[in-house]
Structures are given as structure tokens and as C-alpha cells.
Amino acid sequence: MIKSNYYESGDIQNIEKSDTKSLFKRLKDTNDQQIREVLIERHLYIAEILSKKYANRGIDYDDIYQVACIGLIYAIDRYDVNKGFEFSSFATPTIIGEIKKYFRDKGWTIRVPRRIQELSKKINNAKVLLSQQLQRSPTVEDIAQYLNCSEEEVLEAMEASKVYTPQSLDVTYDSNNDDKDVNLAELIGEEDVYFSKIENNDFLMRTMEKLNEVEKQILIERYFNKKTQVAIAKGLDISQMTVSRIEKRILEKFRKEIERTLL
Template identity: 40%
Template sequence: MAAAEEREFLRRWHEEGDRLAREQLVERMLPFVRHVARVYTGRGEQLEDLVQVGVVGLLNAIDRFDLERGLRLSTFAAPNISGEIKRHFRDRSWAVRVPRDLQELSAKASRATERLSATLGRTPTVTELAAVLDSDEEHVLEAIEAGRNYVAASLDEPGEDGEGLSRIPGVVDGGFLLAEDRVMLGEGLAALPERERQIVLLRFARGFTQREIADHVGISQMHVSRLLRRSIEQMRMAIDSGAAA
């Protein structure tokens, strides 16, 4: 689409409220939306579904476009399209790559909480959950904390082209979720002190147990548990803050 034609469609929509012009812009920009969406394929979503999500971002860009800035629509729309797709994934994925045993325990804890809440007429304590699940309290609490962070997408896993999107500097173990700045996970890690960041990576990137982390770092297992809970909460707050910005 030529720049002059694009600008005329935008002018008609913004100055005259011509909905046909808006629809024509979307139609002409669909190949571009598909191009952006293709980057995110290979993560369990069909391309056309991602295109539909991307169109929402395109519409937002069209509606917010400033004719006075002199930008091409594609330049302005690209981060809006990407952002909408990332939000789509964020709503469906774990913030960090949680070990499978914790994922399973988190799901069991959620179901047990519902059952016990109905029986007791109140939210069960961690001690009560641990008894029902035949697990120790620390493990149950860790699973609950991990489950609360089911908020962000694994956008740096290899797509169809085998390439991830970006890397947080200094992180080389591909087991941990890595993502672009706008997904906010880089900020989540950056919000942690060096020791806490190391502990989070040992737990979720390399699959260390709390006991193994305690031995590796030279602190007690209870201290590791407290630091993990605090670190996960700090990351969640950083992610939420970044997403709201």
C-alpha cells in the first residue's frame, strides 16, 4: 500500500469517521499482521488465530494513530500487534518454567483447596492441604506460589525457524523462560538481587531441589524456601507493573 493511499485512508477515518476506510486499512495491512504473527507460531497456537489477535492490535494502532507525526502505519502498528499477541500468550502460560512436579502439585492443590473450602466453609491452611496431598508444607507452599505466577508466556522458546526472540543478558540455560523486554520477564529477573536471581535460576532453570540449592549456596533449606517465595512475589510485581505501564 502506497504511503499516500495509506494516509488518505487514515485521514478519512480520523477526520470523517469513515468506517469503510478503516476496514480497507485492515484488509490492506493483513499481510503485515500475518508477517508479525508468524514469529510467534510453533508455540501451540494456529497462525490464523494469532493473526486475529494481531488484528486487535492493528485496530488499536489505527485508532490511536497521529497523522501529524509522519510515521508509516506499519512502523506504529508493529509494537501494538506484537504486544497484543504477547498479552494473548501471557494469559495462557507460566511466568517461569516451573518443574513438572510443582506444576502437578499446584494443580492438585488447587483442586484440594476447592474441595476443602466447600467442606470446611473456609480456605484451608497449608498444613491441611499438605495432609490431604501427602506432601510437606514447604513443597505445597512452593507449588501454590508457583501457581500464582501462571501469567506470562514462554515467548523465547524456539519457533518454526528454530530461533528464540531474545535473551536476558547473562542467562544461557534455555530451560528458563526468556522473553523480550515488553513481556516484562527481563524486568522481573532484574528486580532481584544477585543471590535471589541465582536461586530462582537454579530452581526453575536447572531444576535443583531446595536442598540442592541450599547446599550449593551455603544457606539453610528454610532460608531458600523463604527467598524463593519472596523472589517469585517480586518478579510477579515487576511483571504486573511492566504490563500495566
């Protein structure tokens, strides 16, 4: 069975048996990275719970979970057990802040000014509130007056917000000629990808030969079988953080191979 180097330490069993407050105190005094790893592992459930709340909003769950884990690490590094706060209460706003920041910066398919992103959010909130107050769908003029901005600014933000979630190529349209529906992909011209697929497959097989067995397994499970890092970690009996590090190493190898190929 595969084990990470982290679990080879003789002191790890004693660390894992310690209560959370004691571990935070020892971390503050010693900056022991093994203790830090245990605290991360012990609180990954918080990142998972918060990530699920933001799922199905246009960004893959795995990406949200990774950002949440980063927020968790920030929280662990900043937490002061002597202030009397429960760690979960301290970590939650930190993790949510990182997730919201990621959505704000990465959630838009096309980069638009921060001013437009913020105004778009205010417009969506205003629509809900004004619909309840007016008992009808609010007009652009209603929204502009409520937000104390111009109608042009409202229209600009509403138009820009369309790039947040791009239209799927699988969307169907009624055909005027027959009963068969036509999807958007059929209406858009595309290049013949046959030759590029051959090149990509050749590159993939050539690069995979340079991976060890663990890296190959993680690559296949992650990108072909679409498993999460958590599921892969359980199957290999290693930590999710170890899977994350190995995945980064795999991607780095692919990046270097691409650079070598392009030279």
C-alpha cells in the first residue's frame, strides 16, 4: 500500500492523538509542519462543506474545493487559540472570502472591469427586491433609480453579465424545415480535429511513459475517470494534500514536455 513520506514519522501517531487546541498551541510554539499537516487533514471537512454550498454556479466543484483548502490553510496559519474563538468559527469567513474572491476574479468567461462585476451583482439583488416591492418585473429605469446610477450603466452591466455563463453548444433550436431540432454546435463551423487528436494522443502516450506508476494512476483517475482528489486519496490510502502535490508534479512534467516539444 502506498504511503506518503509524511506518515513515516515516528512522532506522527502521538500528534494525531492530540486534541485540536493542544496542536494549535504546539504549532504556534514550534511551527512544526507535521502538526500543520495534521490540522489541515483534520479540518478538510470544513472546506468540503463550504465548497458544496457554491457548487453548480459555473465553476467546477474541484476548483472551488482547492480554493477552499487554500483558505483553510490561511486560517490555520493565522489562528490564535489563545483568543478563545472556536477554529471553525474563525476559519469559515476566511474560506468563504477566498471562494468569493475566486468567483469574482475567475468566474467570468471574459474579463470585465471590477466595477461592472460589482454593479452586475447589485443589479441581480435589486431585481429580486424590486420584484417583491413592485409586484412586477422591474424596468431598467426602476433599477437605475434604486441603485442611484444611470440607465446606460445598468444596460452595460446587464450586457456584460452574459459572459459570466456562456451558452452551451448543446442548446437546441427548432428547425423550420423539418421536425428535427438543431443544436448550436451544428450551426457553427469547426476545423477538422482528426490530425490534432492524433498528435495529442501521441504526446499523451509519450509523456505518460515518463511517469511512475503512482503518477499514472492518479492521472488516469483524475482526468479520465473524473474522480476527485479526495476519492483518489481514499483509494490509495494517502492524504488529499499528497494527491494534490503529485498532481501538480504531473502537470509540471507535462508543461516541461510541451515546452520541449515546441522548441
